[in-house]
Amino acid sequence: MAKEIISEAEENMKKTLEVVKKEYASMRAGRATPALLDKVNVNYYGTPTPVSQMANITAPEARLLLIQPWDKSSLPEIEKAILKSDLGINPASDGTVIRLAIPQLTQERRQELVKVIRKKAEEGRVAVRNVRRDANDSLKAKEKKGDISEDDLRRTQDEVQKMTDKYIKEIDQITVKKEQEITQV
Numbered sequence: 001m002a003k004e005i006i007s008e009a010e011e012n013m014k015k016t017l018e019v020v021k022k023e024y025a026s027m028r029a030g031r032a033t034p035a036l037l038d039k040v041n042v043n044y045y046g047t048p049t050p051v052s053q054m055a056n057i058t059a060p061e062a063r064l065l066l067i068q069p070w071d072k073s074s075l076p077e078i079e080k081a082i083l084k085s086d087l088g089i090n091p092a093s094d095g096t097v098i099r100l101a102i103p104q105l106t107q108e109r110r111q112e113l114v115k116v117i118r119k120k121a122e123e124g125r126v127a128v129r130n131v132r133r134d135a136n137d138s139l140k141a142k143e144k145k146g147d148i149s150e151d152d153l154r155r156t157q158d159e160v161q162k163m164t165d166k167y168i169k170e171i172d173q174i175t176v177k178k179e180q181e182i183t184q185v
Contacts, residue, residue, distance in 0.1 A: 009135035020124040065100040
């Protein structure tokens with residue numbers, strides 16, 4: 001019984017960590033990475049479609065993304081979607097490929113991004129703590145019913161706390177790493 005609660009809690013904490021990692025991957029750090037376009041959806045025949053499902057995205061240089069659509073007729077739609085996105089990058093098309101030159105980040109923009117990163121990290125920590133709270137509530141309910149003893153409750157709660165500490169520490173580590181990446185000139 002308690003093992004199920006722990007494994008479910010750990011699964012949810014892992015998912016939270018993955019969400020934070022994905023959020024960080026899609027943030028611009030002055031380097032070209034195909035993950036920048038993860039949140040860009042193109043209106044493709046009336047359906048919002050991620051760019052990554054419509055084209056080959058490569059980073060031939062540190063500050064350049066190359067987008068090669070499989071369907072050349074989708075080129076203008078991809079350009080529109082990039083312009084509408086919050087990336088702040090102007091696409092340059094030659095009729096077959098789109099080039100995205102990633103501009104150097106200003107100090108002001110770096111500071112804004114660090115604030116956003118810290119906010120995302122805090123959201124991740126809160127989500128992990130909410131998973132802990134839910135697990136502890138479930139355990140207390142089981143103890144009230146008499147399904148587990150008070151000693152098992154304490155032991156399991158300690159285990160959940162250790163797991164919570166581990167995932168919060170991981171979030172903090174990837175946050176520090178991303179902050180260093182952003183502030184590096």
